[in-house]
Amino acid sequence: xxxxxxxxxxxxxxxxxxxxxxxxxxxxxxxxxxxxxxxxxxxxxxxxxxxxxxxxxxxxxxxxxxxxxxxxxxxxxxxxxxxxxxxxxxxxxxxxxxxxxxxxxxxxxxxxxxxxxxxxxxxxxxxxxxxxxxxxxxxxxxxxxxxxxxxxxxxxxxxxxxxxxxxxxxxxxxxxxxxxxxxxxxxxxxxxxxxxxxxxxxxxxxxxxxxxxxxxxxxxxxxxxxxxxxxxxxxxxxxxxxxxxxxxxxxxxxxxxxxxxxxxxxxxxxxxxxxxxxxxxxxxxxxxxxxxxxxxxxxxxxxxxxxxxxxxxxxxxxxxxxxxxxxxxxxxxxxxxxxxxxxxxxxxxxxxxxxxxxxxxxxxxxxxxxxxxxxxxxxxxxxxxxxxxxxxxxxxxxxxxxxxxxxxxxxxxxxxxxxxxxxxxxxxxx
Numbered sequence: 253x254x255x256x257x258x259x260x261x262x263x264x265x266x267x268x269x270x271x272x273x274x275x276x277x278x279x280x281x282x283x284x285x286x287x288x289x290x291x292x293x294x295x296x297x298x299x300x301x302x303x304x305x306x307x308x309x310x311x312x313x314x315x316x317x318x319x320x321x322x323x324x325x326x327x328x329x330x331x332x333x334x335x336x337x338x339x340x341x342x343x344x345x346x347x348x349x350x351x352x353x354x355x356x357x358x359x360x361x362x363x364x365x366x367x368x369x370x371x372x373x374x375x376x377x378x379x380x381x382x383x384x385x386x387x388x389x390x391x392x393x394x395x396x397x398x399x400x401x402x403x404x405x406x407x408x409x410x411x412x413x414x415x416x417x418x419x420x421x422x423x424x425x426x427x428x429x430x431x432x433x434x435x436x437x438x439x440x441x442x443x444x445x446x447x448x449x450x451x452x453x454x455x456x457x458x459x460x461x462x463x464x465x466x467x468x469x470x471x472x473x474x475x476x477x478x479x480x481x482x483x484x485x486x487x488x489x490x491x492x493x494x495x496x497x498x499x500x501x502x503x504x505x506x507x508x509x510x511x512x513x514x515x516x517x518x519x520x521x522x523x524x525x526x527x528x529x530x531x532x533x534x535x536x537x538x539x540x541x542x543x544x545x546x547x548x549x550x551x552x553x554x555x556x557x558x559x560x561x562x563x564x565x566x567x568x569x570x571x572x573x574x575x576x577x578x579x580x581x582x583x584x585x586x587x588x589x590x591x592x593x594x595x596x597x598x599x600x601x602x603x604x605x606x607x608x609x610x611x612x613x614x615x616x617x618x619x620x621x622x623x624x625x626x627x628x629x630x631x632x633x634x635x636x637x638x639x640x641x642x643x644x645x646x647x648x649x650x651x652x653x654x655x656x657x658x659x660x661x662x663x664x665x666x667x668x669x670x671x672x673x674x675x676x677x678x679x680x681x682x
Contacts, residue, residue, distance in 0.1 A: 272338045273300045279330035279340070284612040284630045285323060294323050296330035296340045318351045318485075323623060325616030325630075326483055327579035341584075342526060345482060349527075352485030365481045365489040372475035372496065376420070379448050383416035390415060396669060399662040411624070412662035414449050414655055421447045421454035422472040428458075434465030436556065439506045441497070441520065441546070443513035444476045445651035453651065456678035457512050457549055463681045464557040471500040479519040482527065483617060491530045498538055508556065509546040512674055514581035514650035515617075520546045522584065548581060549674050550591040550649060562597055562680035573601035573676065574643040576634065576657065577610035578650035591649050591673040598680040606641040608633075615656035628660070635660035638668060645669040647676050 614630025
């Protein structure tokens with residue numbers, strides 16, 4: 253009964269939000285998926301019209317609607333450019349939740365989300381084991397980029413992927429609870445991809461915070477922010493992970509929560525409050541407090557500290573550096589100047605803007621797994637912009653974007669490094 257009431261509430265929200273769309277087609281001009289397929293059903297306007305039909309026909313073909321709704325990167329390009337202010341991502345996420353509540357999760361997703369992701373300790377153990385045996389199935393593809401490809405039959409072929417780190421960030425960093433000279437105290441929300449694939453980003457965050465005098469609270473048993481489950485419509489796992497992380501960051505003396513993942517930042521600040529109906533009053537109050545305090549690491553360093561200048565640099569002639577704007581950072585949160593200021597602090601590089609810096613890279617999380625052909629085509633556009641900039645390093649602020657860009661550059665044989673913006677800054681700190 254509770255699930256039916258929740259779905260009914262989401263259904264009503266959907267009806268109220270759908271009427272705002274004027275069908276003007278502005279979303280068509282900015283949708284990266286439509287740019288590749290040319291299909292009206294792949295653009296926001298087409299999906300909204302589809303949802304109106306769904307509401308009227310009372311779920312006559314929910315499976316077909318779900319398939320078409322999943323052909324979306326959730327990049328937010330449509331919402332960021334909508335003259336009517338239609339909250340497209342809100343609508344799509346609620347629609348996915350309604351459909352999954354009605355027809356259920358696929359067996360594979362139920363295993364991944366409810367069997368593994370919802371149990372952080374088990375998920376850690378699984379990834380730890382996978383990191384030990386991955387060499388059986390994978391071989392190095394590009395030493396500079398650190399990518400690998402399949403030795404023989406491999407489910408993710410033809411991708412060039414980043415493998416799991418042999419030592420996760422949390423296994424090395426452990427629990428931290430220390431004060432800093434500035435008097436500021438931040439909680440560090442790590443995120444799954446940084447913890448398990450890019451631990452160097454996590455260590456760079458700690459160096460940058462310490463250099464700028466910020467104290468750090470770091471619980472080492474954190475879970476996923478919940479976006480993989482939510483984007484697939486699994487509210488049960490999403491709410492479980494929100495509660496799990498709330499318990500880890502329950503202390504009230506933190507000035508901020510910082511993340512180095514654009515998607516985690518956007519999820520905590522925007523999506524946790526939006527889908528908070530299952531939380532108790534106390535949980536909701538704490539969640540809203542954390543959401544208001546959560547900041548991207550570049551935003552925190554630029555806006556909340558004096559951003560102490562590095563005392564060293566790479567040495568030699570400055571190398572050319574460019575930057576890719578993650579969709580969840582620029583389009584969802586309006587953060588673009590701060591990471592660039594962080595990059596310019598390292599005098600070992602000369603910064604050069606690429607063309608279409610905020611064009612989606614095409615990853616989209618599970619979209620990359622389900623629609624790799626479209627994802628890669630969008631990714632190649634981003635790769636070409638990076639190459640045309642003449643850079644030796646491309647930086648960004650989202651580990652998922654780093655995975656996609658590394659794949660595209662590696663497959664093309666381009667000798668360009670992929671780094672996080674905070675790594676570029678931290679590389680110049682003593």
